[in-house]
Amino acid sequence: MSREEHILELLIGPQHPASGHMRLVAEVDGDVVVSLRPDIGYVHRTVEKLAETKKYIQVVPLVERPPLADTANHNLGYVLAVERLLGIEAPPRAQWLRTLLAEMNRIHSHLYGLGIHGIMLGSSTAFMWAFGDREIMIEMAQRLTGARLTYSYMIPGGVRRDLPPGFAGEMEKALRYLERRLPDYDKIFFSNPVTRARLEGVGVLTKEDAIRLGIVGPNLRASGVPYDVRKVEPYCAYPELDFQVVTREEGDSMARLLVRVGEIKESINMIRQILKKLPEGPILEERYLKMIPPKWKDWMAEKGRIKIPAALASLKPPKGEAVARVEAARGEVVFYIVSDGSPKPYRLRMVTPSFRNVVLFEHLIRNCRVADIPAIYGSIDYFPPEADR
Amino acid sequence: MVCGMSGTILLGDLEITARKAARWLVEKTPIRSLRDWGISFSLWPVHFTTACCGAEFAAASAPRFDAERFGFLPFVAPRQCNLMLIEGTLTKKMAEAAIWVYEQMPEPKFVMAMGACAIDGGIFWNSYNIVRPKDILPVEVFIPGCPPRPEAVARAVIILQRRIRRGESVGLKV
Amino acid sequence: MASKSEVPEELRSLLSEALGDLSPEIQMTAGSVSVKVSPENLREAAERMRKAGFDHVKAVTAIDLPEANEIEVVYHISSYTDPRLSRWIVALRTSVPRDDPKLPSLYDVWPSVKYQEMEQWEMLGVEFEGHPGLRRLLLPDTYEGPPPLRKEYKVKVEGINA
Secondary structure (H helix, E strand, C coil): CCHHHHCEEEEECCCCCCCCCCEEEEEEECCEEEEEEEECCCCCCCHHHHHHHCCCCCHHHHHHCCCHHHHHHHHHHHHHHHHHHHCCCCCHHHHHHHHHHHHHHHHHHHHHHHHHHHHHHCCHHHHHHHHHHHHHHHHHHHHHHCCCCCCCCEECCEECECCCCCHHHHHHHHHHHHHHHHHHHHHHHHCCHHHHHHHCCCCCCCHHHHHHHCCCCHHHHCCCCCCCHHHHCCCCCHHHCCCCCCCCCCCCHHHHHHHHHHHHHHHHHHHHHHHHHCCCCCCECHHHHHHCCHHHHHHHHHHCECCCCHHHHCCCCCCEEEEEEEEECCEEEEEEEEECCCCCCCEEEEECHHHHCCHHHHHHCCCEECCHHHHHHHHCCCCHHHHHC | CEECCCCCEECCCHHHHHHHHHHHHHCCHHHHHHHHHHHHCCCCEECCCCCCHHHHHHHHCCCCCCHHHHCCCCECCHHHCCEEEEECCEEHHHHHHHHHHHHHCCCCCEEEEECHHHHHCHHHCCCCCEECHHHHCCCCEEECCCCCCHHHHHHHHHHHHHHHHCCCCHHHCC | CCCCCCCCHHHHHHHHHHHHHHCCEEEEEECEEEEECCHHHHHHHHHHHHHHCCCEEEEEEEEEECCCCEEEEEEEEECCCCCCCCCCCEEEEEEEECCCCEEECCCCCCHHHHHHHHHHHHHHCCEEECCCCCCCCCCCCCCCCCCCCCCCCCCCCCCCCC
16 A cells, blocks of 8 residues: 555544644554644634733733633733833832742642643543642632632732732641642552553653754753743742752653642742742832822722722833743743833734644654554643633 | 224324324423433533633532532533533634534533623624624523633533423423 | 843843844843844844854744834744853844735744744735745634734724624
8 A cells, every 4th residue: 555545634623622622633554643733723812913902901811811721920921021111110029929829820720731631641530639639729819819710910010919818827728738639649640550651751852852942831841951931030039039940851741740740849839938038018019009099098008909090001101112021830921012102002922832832743743652642732731722822 | 004993094104103292292291301300410511622711611520619410521522412511712713613513412402601702702802713602503501701610600500400491491492 | 212221241242243244233122132134134143143052932023014114023032051141032133025025934043933933924924935834823714814913904992793
């Protein structure tokens, strides 16, 4: 038989039992995948075009929607870019509160990735445990911000709410619970012979390829490149926190999974440090705080919230451009804003980690079995709404 | 054709008559209530994680908000599911896939729209790439929220169950 | 664009050494160092930057400027391997005429631009010559019309009725 008759084109269509919609067009020869092409765009919601029609503060919920499991970090990236355009800096307490929410979000985003990876491999136990443990962090985030997933907590100039009373004690209980649970995951899921057989040595990404293809996030760190934006170009409170960049050398799917678990442990330590060292002070920048009418001052002090002044609601940054990047849970997010002096951005460019990792589908899923496709797909923590924006 | 006792010949198709009789029997109250009760407690949604609301849908099936106690088990194959939950924004490219999945589902089938984007576009209302689900599918229950809390999803399942058991559901009138 | 601070010394000397004869316009902007070259020199500048240690591209952006009748294409590059350069983002940019936006693709210099150049071709109509395969990535196959992110393509801003 000639080559064309051997090869079957298999469409792993947009409706499939994993997180979000994308289509994988695989060419298979028997049970071996010869090549794979990702067909994305099923969740393309044109965030960049819509951002040109909304005011700067209205864009905050807009940029939060693509990466739904990891909203605080993208919110932070956007707000840092706007603050650089304006040439202002948030007060120290706001910076530390931002870091607190960012780390909490990192924990529950990694648990989401773990759960989805588990269910792709067939382990519904991992799915149920990961989603159940995620609820602890989501509940704590709800106490801080009022929402479960889409916080819109950070605005240009500061944050919207202060720490509620009793938060530190509750958080310590939550962190201790998570620390007790992580060894259980190890026993049931990571050291499980089935998981190890399916993940070890599968989808190996070498260090040179990771650098050449521009991969980001835990996928890069699992291939031996210790690059983390929180260390390379620190922002918010990270210069004063003591943490390590988790890297592994093997570059296979198991390494990527274990890097994420290591990052959860580092985030738990960071949250403890933040709650000990949190400085006192206002949560919104001086000039916006002065614009709030005095009758709201008592209400604000009592409730620990702020009232957004009109000037902040219709910000007009000076003409110019700004770039900001943060380390989100899935990788590095880059925000590039061009402003022409009007209340709406002229061009917003948002390069999300999943979009930069799309090339891994073509690169890693080659000469492997069909059953390796979900194992590799889950290990790169790809989230289609984030990649398509 | 059936021959009567007195030698008259009745013309008719046994197949069609038998079907009509079966339908008449099933629509009689005791059996219909039993059928509707059975359907309402075994609504299996197809795993159609459209967009961001999918994360809250997954949380609704997860330990804290366990939707499986209503018989609601997300299942992967559309041919074995009878509920379709449009979670979040439906883009043009995905709308085709939504119709294919809807057509593959067996009767009687129900559609729910979850999230602000599925009602009237949500925060992406002026995008050039989205479709309103109510224009292409017969949606019965709309769940507001961005994203709706998992308790809201559980509430919507209860509302759909009530609609089915009261006979108001569109999916049953086939 | 008012530059609020000066380009840091080590970077300035590296840039003028690598790109001196291509007459770049170097300016400090918020968060990045902007280096503007002409479209003919873009490829040469990119190769020299790669030799200097900038090994990947973070973002490819095309900005539509209808008043000046040009499209500005910006490549934000940085380094994974060189610790002195990792903390800087250099914005390598050029401008092409709006009616005929053709640029050489930088795929053989930096393979990390593959999907981003595809996306900017689709969204703004910039032709990247030499790209391995420019195809529809995010938009549906049935989409007809001008590239969506151009300024003449207007989306509704009022009225909720679809």
